Amino acid sequence: MREFELLQHIFAASRDLGGSVLIPPGDDMALLRLGGGRLLAAVDQLVAGRHFDLGTTPLDLVGRKAVSRALSDIAAMAARPLATLAAVALPPDFGDERAKRLFDAMRSTADHYRCPLVGGDIAIHGDRTHPLLCTVTVLAEPAATPPITRAGATVGDVVYVTGTLGGSFGSDGRGRHLTFEPRIDEALELAERLGAGLHAMIDISDGLGRDASHIAALSGVGIEIDADRVPRPEGIDWRRALGEGEDYELCFTAAGRVPGAVGDVAVTAVGRVVPREAGSGPLVLVREGGRTLAGDDLGWQHGS
Amino acid sequence: MREFELLQHIFAASRDLGGSVLIPPGDDMALLRLGGGRLLAAVDQLVAGRHFDLGTTPLDLVGRKAVSRALSDIAAMAARPLATLAAVALPPDFGDERAKRLFDAMRSTADHYRCPLVGGDIAIHGDRTHPLLCTVTVLAEPAATPPITRAGATVGDVVYVTGTLGGSFGSDGRGRHLTFEPRIDEALELAERLGAGLHAMIDISDGLGRDASHIAALSGVGIEIDADRVPRPEGIDWRRALGEGEDYELCFTAAGRVPGAVGDVAVTAVGRVVPREAGSGPLVLVREGGRTLAGDDLGWQHGS
Numbered sequence: 057m058r059e060f061e062l063l064q065h066i067f068a069a070s071r072d073l074g075g076s077v078l079i080p081p082g083d084d085m086a087l088l089r090l091g092g093g094r095l096l097a098a099v100d101q102l103v104a105g106r107h108f109d110l111g112t113t114p115l116d117l118v119g120r121k122a123v124s125r126a127l128s129d130i131a132a133m134a135a136r137p138l139a140t141l142a143a144v145a146l147p148p149d150f151g152d153e154r155a156k157r158l159f160d161a162m163r164s165t166a167d168h169y170r171c172p173l174v175g176g177d178i179a180i181h182g183d184r185t186h187p188l189l190c191t192v193t194v195l196a197e198p199a200a201t202p203p204i205t206r207a208g209a210t211v212g213d214v215v216y217v218t219g220t221l222g223g224s225f226g227s228d229g230r231g232r233h234l235t236f237e238p239r240i241d242e243a244l245e246l247a248e249r250l251g252a253g254l255h256a257m258i259d260i261s262d263g264l265g266r267d268a269s270h271i272a273a274l275s276g277v278g279i280e281i282d283a284d285r286v287p288r289p290e291g292i293d294w295r296r297a298l299g300e301g302e303d304y305e306l307c308f309t310a311a312g313r314v315p316g317a318v319g320d321v322a323v324t325a326v327g328r329v330v331p332r333e334a335g336s337g338p339l340v341l342v343r344e345g346g347r348t349l350a351g352d353d354l355g356w357q358h359g360s
Numbered sequence: 361m362r363e364f365e366l367l368q369h370i371f372a373a374s375r376d377l378g379g380s381v382l383i384p385p386g387d388d389m390a391l392l393r394l395g396g397g398r399l400l401a402a403v404d405q406l407v408a409g410r411h412f413d414l415g416t417t418p419l420d421l422v423g424r425k426a427v428s429r430a431l432s433d434i435a436a437m438a439a440r441p442l443a444t445l446a447a448v449a450l451p452p453d454f455g456d457e458r459a460k461r462l463f464d465a466m467r468s469t470a471d472h473y474r475c476p477l478v479g480g481d482i483a484i485h486g487d488r489t490h491p492l493l494c495t496v497t498v499l500a501e502p503a504a505t506p507p508i509t510r511a512g513a514t515v516g517d518v519v520y521v522t523g524t525l526g527g528s529f530g531s532d533g534r535g536r537h538l539t540f541e542p543r544i545d546e547a548l549e550l551a552e553r554l555g556a557g558l559h560a561m562i563d564i565s566d567g568l569g570r571d572a573s574h575i576a577a578l579s580g581v582g583i584e585i586d587a588d589r590v591p592r593p594e595g596i597d598w599r600r601a602l603g604e605g606e607d608y609e610l611c612f613t614a615a616g617r618v619p620g621a622v623g624d625v626a627v628t629a630v631g632r633v634v635p636r637e638a639g640s641g642p643l644v645l646v647r648e649g650g651r652t653l654a655g656d657d658l659g660w661q662h663g664s
Contacts, residue, residue, distance in 0.1 A: 057413055059482045059483060059484055062456055062460075062482055063480060063482045065456075065460070065480070066459070066460055066463040066480070066482075067480065073476045073478065075476070076442065079445065080478065081477075081478060081479050081480060086443070086445075086478035086479040088442065088443050088478065088499070090394060090395075090397050090399060090501065091394075091395070091396060091397030091412065091501070092395060092396055092397065093394050093395035093396065093397050095394060095499070096397065096480055097443065097445055097478065097497070097499065098445070098479055099445040099446070099447045099479055099480065099481050099495070099497055100447070100481050101447050101449060101481050101483040101495070103449055103483045103485065105485070105486035105487065105490075106483060106484070106485065106486050107483075113554050138380065139381065139392050139396065139401065141390075141392070141401055141402070141403040141497055142403070143403045143404070143405050143495045145405060145407055145493055152366055152369075155366055155370070156366075156369070156370055159370045161464065171378070172377045172381055173375065173385075173405055174381050174384065174385060174390035174392065174401065175385050175386060175389070175390040175401055175402055176367060176371065176403065177367065177403050177404050177405050177495075178363045178366055178367045178369070178370075179363060179405040179407045179410060179493075180363055180410070181407065181409070181491065182407070182409035182410050182491070183409065183489075183491075184493055185487075185489060185490075186409075186489075186490055186556070187485065187487075187490055189449055189483075189484070189493060191403070191405070191447045191481075191495035192478070193401070193403055193445055193497040195392070195393070195399070195401065195499075197394065200473065238581075277565065282384055335477070
């Protein structure tokens with residue numbers, strides 16, 4: 057079972073936590089009631105050998121990516137950053153200076169996005185072959201009421217993405233997956249400009265195909281994507297743009313007028329929300345050159 | 361450099377984060393301002409091969425310990441549990457059923473202490489020799505205003521501990537370090553009964569000697585411990601009681617009347633808070649059989 061499906065299965069028992077839990081596990085962040093306020097929280101891991109190559113990646117980019125991935129979840133909820141906590145497991149021969157550089161990079165990234173690093177933990181592995189692992193928790197306050205989730209997509213909505221998709225992983229392990237900018241300000245601008253017209257949102261970490269299927273599953277709808285309209289860098293074909301992931305752009309569904317850009321980041325219509333019979337039919341359909349392909353066949357049927 | 365000292369060094373640059381950060385890194389939890397409310401947050405890691413032996417420890421006790429360690433930080437601040445997030449890194453051959461059992465144990469422990477599991481992450485390691493690692497973030501609300509920190513110890517205070525110390529790690533790897541009860545209710549009762557007389561508190565994870573030195577360092581005082589008064593199980597000598605750690609009992613300093621027990625957990629006076637010249641002198645002194653030993657010589661001079 058893949059990581060996402062395993063986690064979904066595990067948290068299926070937590071759908072109704074009641075009490076102070078307003079949005080349970082399954083969305084980009086959980087929403088909690090705290091006194092008279094609201095708090096969003098999420099956690100994310102970055103593992104050497106899985107999410108980056110420690111041999112070729114400068115430590116400042118490791119720390120930056122560890123924090124930026126978690127911050128991207130804040131963007132997905134159109135929320136205001138509050139604070140970051142970082143736990144790091146280090147091989148025993150890692151060295152104090154390198155540990156400090158790693159934390160410096162996490163701290164400066166967190167500060168840059170107004171999400172200060174307020175707590176942390178360091179554990180030293182028992183064996184030098186064990187991998188560097190960064191676990192980042194982020195806390196935020198919802199900007200919209202109710203906050204923007206994966207569950208609000210409505211039949212008739214247009215599906216949009218920010219930026220371009222695909223090619224984030226270079227052949228040398230470098231690339232935009234290490235240097236992306238979490239779309240926090242862009243998401244806040246979308247929430248403000250679209251108001252009640254902004255229905256559902258997610259950040260694209262697993263690839264547009266799979267992440268759109270998460271919106272479709274939680275919203276009880278289908279999503280059709282026009283492959284030719286998906287914005288992508290030169291030399292990237294649509295399969296890579298929809299399947300590779302680690303873009304950390306936003307995918308959202310909205311009704312009404314949507315600007316062609318937020319800040320200096322392009323916003324592109326790539327599809328539409330369509331009906332889906334409950335519990336049946338593909339979550340995501342891709343229209344490409346006159347053909348219609350089901351997400352299942354492309355490997356994206358998940359979360360249903 | 362040990363893990364604690366490295367983390368202290370790294371966070372020395374974060375002493376004044378301003379804005380919404382009311383207690384910066386360095387205490388058991390960070391305190392944040394959130395709207396009109398207050399929020400405490402902390403993160404803790406549990407690593408196979410370091411904190412438990414995966415070969416001999418049942419998974420339900422692994423999950424229980426992972427969450428209980430973090431909950432013990434909530435007790436240390438005399439706070440009310442709010443929510444838990446759990447991130448787990450698994451070897452690729454770990455198996456879905458065992459992953460579910462691990463999360464079930466974390467969830468039931470979190471539920472038991474009214475701190476529901478609201479979010480999580482799973483990462484699969486790239487290599488089967490890489491260790492199981494659980495990272496647990498806990499969120500809480502302070503019960504006292506201001507909350508009980510490590511920094512409030514005052515000359516003349518008496519130093520107390522709950523329960524007994526030492527012998528938590530059995531020779532077979534089992535023992536109380538896997539089955540302890542975080543002292544959340546006991547801490548809340550102490551805060552209520554002692555009121556403004558409860559000055560400083562910490563949970564004993566590194567051993568009473570070292571953890572008392574953390575209170576002394578942040579409070580700008582010295583602490584004298586009477587070795588013979590430290591409560592310990594049959595067969596455990598005072599050096600083990602002060603040095604072994606993983607007791608997860610509370611150590612606190614207080615003025616005024618203190619009960620001999622909270623709930624059914626004994627409270628024992630073990631020492632006193634004494635003056636210390638700023639930046640000099642031992643943080644912890646141990647009186648034992650007419651001798652006075654400095655924490656430095658016993659390996660506990662830390663955090664100064």
